[in-house]
Amino acid sequence: MRDAQPRSIRLADYRPPMFLIPRTALHFELYEDFTLVHATLGLVRNPASDERGPLRLAGEGLELRELLIDGEAPVASRWRCDAEGLELDDPPEAFELCTTVRIDPRANTALEGLYLSRGMFCTQCEAEGFRRISYFLDRPDVMSVYSVTIDADRRRYPVLLSNGNRTSQRALDDGRHRVVWEDPFPKPSYLFALVAGDLACIEDRFRTRGGRDVALRIYVEEKDLAKGDHAMASLKHAMRWDEERYGREYDLDVFNIVAVDDFNMGAMENKGLNIFNTSCVLACPATTTDAGFQRVEAIVAHEYFHNWSGNRVTCRDWFQLSLKEGFTVFRDAEFSADLGSRDLKRIEDATLLRTAQFAEDAGPLAHPVRPDSYIEINNFYTLTVYEKGAEVVRMLHTLLGEEGFRAGSDLYFERHDGQAVTCDDFIAAMADANDTDLGTFKRWYGQAGTPELTVEDAWDKDSGAYTLTVRQQTPATPGQPGKAPLVIPLALGLLGDAGNLRLTLEGETPDGEQADNTHRVLVLEEPEQSFTFTGLPERPVPALLRGFSAPVRLSYPYRREQLRTLMTRDDDGFVRWDAGQQLMVAALGDVQAARAAGTTPALDPLLAEACAALLDPATPDPAVAAAMLALPGESTLVELAAHAGGADIDAIHDAREWLRAALGEALEDVLVRCVRRHPPAAAYAPVGEQIGPRSLRNTCLGYLATRGDTGLVLARAQLAEADNLTDRLAALRVLAQAGDATERETALEGFYAAWQHEALVVNHWLQLQATLDLPDAVERVTALMEHPAFDLGNPNKVRSLVGAFAGANLVHFHRADGAGYGLLGGVVEALNARNPQIAARLLTPLTKWRTVPVRVEAMRAELSRLAALPALSPDVYEVVSKSLESQEPQPVG
Ligand code: TRP
Numbered sequence: 099m100r101d102a103q104p105r106s107i108r109l110a111d112y113r114p115p116m117f118l119i120p121r122t123a124l125h126f127e128l129y130e131d132f133t134l135v136h137a138t139l140g141l142v143r144n145p146a147s148d149e150r151g152p153l154r155l156a157g158e159g160l161e162l163r164e165l166l167i168d169g170e171a172p173v174a175s176r177w178r179c180d181a182e183g184l185e186l187d188d189p190p191e192a193f194e195l196c197t198t199v200r201i202d203p204r205a206n207t208a209l210e211g212l213y214l215s216r217g218m219f220c221t222q223c224e225a226e227g228f229r230r231i232s233y234f235l236d237r238p239d240v241m242s243v244y245s246v247t248i249d250a251d252r253r254r255y256p257v258l259l260s261n262g263n264r265t266s267q268r269a270l271d272d273g274r275h276r277v278v279w280e281d282p283f284p285k286p287s288y289l290f291a292l293v294a295g296d297l298a299c300i301e302d303r304f305r306t307r308g309g310r311d312v313a314l315r316i317y318v319e320e321k322d323l324a325k326g327d328h329a330m331a332s333l334k335h336a337m338r339w340d341e342e343r344y345g346r347e348y349d350l351d352v353f354n355i356v357a358v359d360d361f362n363m364g365a366m367e368n369k370g371l372n373i374f375n376t377s378c379v380l381a382c383p384a385t386t387t388d389a390g391f392q393r394v395e396a397i398v399a400h401e402y403f404h405n406w407s408g409n410r411v412t413c414r415d416w417f418q419l420s421l422k423e424g425f426t427v428f429r430d431a432e433f434s435a436d437l438g439s440r441d442l443k444r445i446e447d448a449t450l451l452r453t454a455q456f457a458e459d460a461g462p463l464a465h466p467v468r469p470d471s472y473i474e475i476n477n478f479y480t481l482t483v484y485e486k487g488a489e490v491v492r493m494l495h496t497l498l499g500e501e502g503f504r505a506g507s508d509l510y511f512e513r514h515d516g517q518a519v520t521c522d523d524f525i526a527a528m529a530d531a532n533d534t535d536l537g538t539f540k541r542w543y544g545q546a547g548t549p550e551l552t553v554e555d556a557w558d559k560d561s562g563a564y565t566l567t568v569r570q571q572t573p574a575t576p577g578q579p580g581k582a583p584l585v586i587p588l589a590l591g592l593l594g595d596a597g598n599l600r601l602t603l604e605g606e607t608p609d610g611e612q613a614d615n616t617h618r619v620l621v622l623e624e625p626e627q628s629f630t631f632t633g634l635p636e637r638p639v640p641a642l643l644r645g646f647s648a649p650v651r652l653s654y655p656y657r658r659e660q661l662r663t664l665m666t667r668d669d670d671g672f673v674r675w676d677a678g679q680q681l682m683v684a685a686l687g688d689v690q691a692a693r694a695a696g697t698t699p700a701l702d703p704l705l706a707e708a709c710a711a712l713l714d715p716a717t718p719d720p721a722v723a724a725a726m727l728a729l730p731g732e733s734t735l736v737e738l739a740a741h742a743g744g745a746d747i748d749a750i751h752d753a754r755e756w757l758r759a760a761l762g763e764a765l766e767d768v769l770v771r772c773v774r775r776h777p778p779a780a781a782y783a784p785v786g787e788q789i790g791p792r793s794l795r796n797t798c799l800g801y802l803a804t805r806g807d808t809g810l811v812l813a814r815a816q817l818a819e820a821d822n823l824t825d826r827l828a829a830l831r832v833l834a835q836a837g838d839a840t841e842r843e844t845a846l847e848g849f850y851a852a853w854q855h856e857a858l859v860v861n862h863w864l865q866l867q868a869t870l871d872l873p874d875a876v877e878r879v880t881a882l883m884e885h886p887a888f889d890l891g892n893p894n895k896v897r898s899l900v901g902a903f904a905g906a907n908l909v910h911f912h913r914a915d916g917a918g919y920g921l922l923g924g925v926v927e928a929l930n931a932r933n934p935q936i937a938a939r940l941l942t943p944l945t946k947w948r949t950v951p952v953r954v955e956a957m958r959a960e961l962s963r964l965a966a967l968p969a970l971s972p973d974v975y976e977v978v979s980k981s982l983e984s985q986e987p988q989p990v991g
């Protein structure tokens with residue numbers, strides 16, 4: 099919080115640090131009502147800096163108790179400290195700085211720095227939390243070797259953890275004890291971590307390829323001890339995978355994970371001491387869904403992979419965040435694809451990108467993968483930096499091939515081990531290892547907005563030539579009116595009557611030997627390009643953007659029969675799924691058109707037939723069938739409609755519900771048979787062979803929920819008999835959504851009564867209610883905020899109830915009277931001072947006012963109300979002001 103207008107930090111202003119801190123010794127005296135932090139920093143002038151003048155160390159919310167320079171208190175006129183840090187005049191070339199500060203972890207509700215969560219001390223230092231612990235050069239290009247001493251009450255805090263290896267442990271007077279941790283690897287302050295608490299742990303070992311014996315420990319509250327096994331198995335898989343796929347081994351003797359209930363994000367990769375949101379590490383069948391198990395596996399791997407992509411090689415400054423996040427998301431996505439279903443993982447990621455990231459790229463907060471300015475860096479942990487950043491790395495992989503990419507990553511790690519580097523360094527390593535030039539490719543890092551590809555084709559019957567003409571264009575985004583063409587890998591195939599056709603580009607000699615030449619990656623780099631394939635005996639259906647080969651929108655005027663053909667017959671799983679989705683979008687368009695014209699909609703027989711085929715016992719993969727049967731989400735449809743000029747959320751919702759009911763009616767018998775064919779497994783396990791059938795059965799149940807008693811009877815039985823959360827929640831949703839008021843309340847209350855002691859299950863219960871389509875949805879959410887299960891101080895609860903409501907219950911969030919906006923605005927206001935990071939994140943749905951033309955005024959009014967509040971945090975200020983700044987749409991007519 100500050101009084102002056104928060105200022106922007108700009109990439110262009112980057113200067114190397116004036117001083118370096120090769121060594122840092124910290125001594126924590128932990129008490130509940132205050133904590134003392136003694137820091138001894140060895141500072142030396144940075145030869146790479148020619149800056150002179152006073153040295154500023156960052157520090158926020160610190161009460162300075164002692165200050166010594168080389169053992170002596172400096173003269174009062176030679177130093178000063180304010181709310182943002184400490185300034186020393188004319189520091190010596192090399193000196194030792196000792197500070198003692200007093201902080202108050204118990205009062206720390208922002209969950210940044212050192213705080214208390216359910217009686218446990220823990221830290222969160224990324225991005226700039228370390229400055230709330232001690233005065234420091236709190237920037238990632240200052241890397242230091244840490245030694246950490248922790249003193250605390252032995253009974254209440256038997257477990258004392260920090261980064262690296264534990265080097266000593268002894269009892270002190272007054273029932274306290276002391277533990278010392280040393281981390282031999284120099285690291286930036288954002289990777290510092292400390293935990294103190296009464297924790298139980300599960301333990302395992304891992305032997306690295308190079309022969310290092312590593313102790314693996316997952317620390318949890320005693321009551322959660324049985325929920326750590328899945329994370330442990332995931333960790334070992336991740337360690338092995340990184341050795342095999344990237345040649346990366348773990349480098350310390352211990353790897354610790356701690357589960358914390360109050361946590362702003364998913365998890366944090368602190369060196370040797372990862373800290374996890376309980377929701378991303380604890381797992382057991384009764385409290386975790388199938389998706390939850392997969393999420394734990396992916397996030398454990400993600401944080402582990404950061405040990406190389408992030409920790410050993412880190413970021414020079416926060417503008418380079420995607421250097422570690424984009425790369426690491428790509429790495430964890432490939433890990434998940436290798437361990438599970440590659441097609442499904444790609445479908446999930448493409449869906450996230452197309453709905454949420456495309457929306458971000460089209461909104462007032464659009465920014466490049468490498469932003470060039472920010473007010474609050476916490477606001478830039480975005481889908482663009484993470485997910486689009488991962489797509490940029492994936493495109494490199496596609497362009498260079500697995501071997502070339504691996505050569506690039508080997509060179510990157512070798513060249514930059516122990517350094518803080520930039521996205522340019524990453525690209526340079528990729529280019530050098532492959533002896534290629536990626537200069538134009540690099541535009542992906544600097545240019546915001548989603549590129550649009552328009553494809554046209556022509557077939558010449560006589561010559562057998564088939565020409566694809568591709569135009570690319572990227573729309574303007576705030577601050578970037580003009581865009582340059584990008585390097586875009588466009589993967590494709592051509593589908594003929596008998597399957598995928600062999601591809602020969604004009605000028606090439608046909609390759610008779612190679613059977614697998616039905617797949618091709620065209621590299622686009624001009625605003626318009628044509629590609630001619632020769633020797634085609636028939637007019638093919640183009641299978642475009644296979645594997646979602648680039649984060650772009652693609653339009654080609656498919657006819658429905660062509661989509662149906664792709665859906666059943668293309669070799670590429672993503673294309674098959676995408677064609678099905680496009681068919682559904684077309685059918686939804688029919689429904690909306692009929693409704694608008696006041697006529698009765700009719701179900702597209704082609705779609706009904708396609709869905710029936712997916713439900714057929716002969717369909718090989720139930721998981722893929724489930725994904726293909728799922729209607730495009732409302733957010734996806736809203737994003738599509740917004741791109742086409744503005745979404746009518748009520749009409750979209752109405753059409754989608756109509757289609758769901760129509761398919762439910764037309765396919766009732768097949769749906770019921772499919773449910774029966776996939777009964778619950780004898781004993782639940784979160785494995786692919788069970789997850790697929792479960793997901794197909796529950797997808798069917800969702801359609802049958804529109805069939806009155808047929809659906810309710812199945813759901814009641816499933817809820818009564820289920821041995822796992824996936825099936826319970828699916829059934830509960832049907833009863834709560836489709837049952838009458840008595841059935842709904844009885845089911846919801848019964849569920850709460852049974853699971854109220856399990857916080858993570860209660861979060862699902864909150865989320866389920868937040869996303870019900872009921873006339874009083876807003877009132878229900880408001881009432882639940884008063885429920886004993888809710889807690890504004892716990893980010894998981896806030897996300898489950900308020901975040902889910904605003905992000906996923908679109909018709910009710912956008913209720914005509916503005917009640918949904920008022921609800922969200924009220925929570926943001928309440929959280930602004932308490933937890934600004936969460937407050938700002940929660941605001942996202944309100945920033946999308948441009949997509950909903952009929953609600954522009956109401957949404958902007960709520961944003962304006964927030965903008966006028968006194969003492970806005972920089973976090974909320976940045977989101978609100980940038981959202982309002984961008985122009986109102988021109989009035990039509
Ligand atoms: N680096 C974390 C990751 O793995 C993200 C993260 C965790 C984070 N906690 C945070 C970012 C708090 C900002 C603030 O992606």
Ligand code: ZN
Pocket residue numbers: 400404422423426
């Ligand atoms: Zn990360």
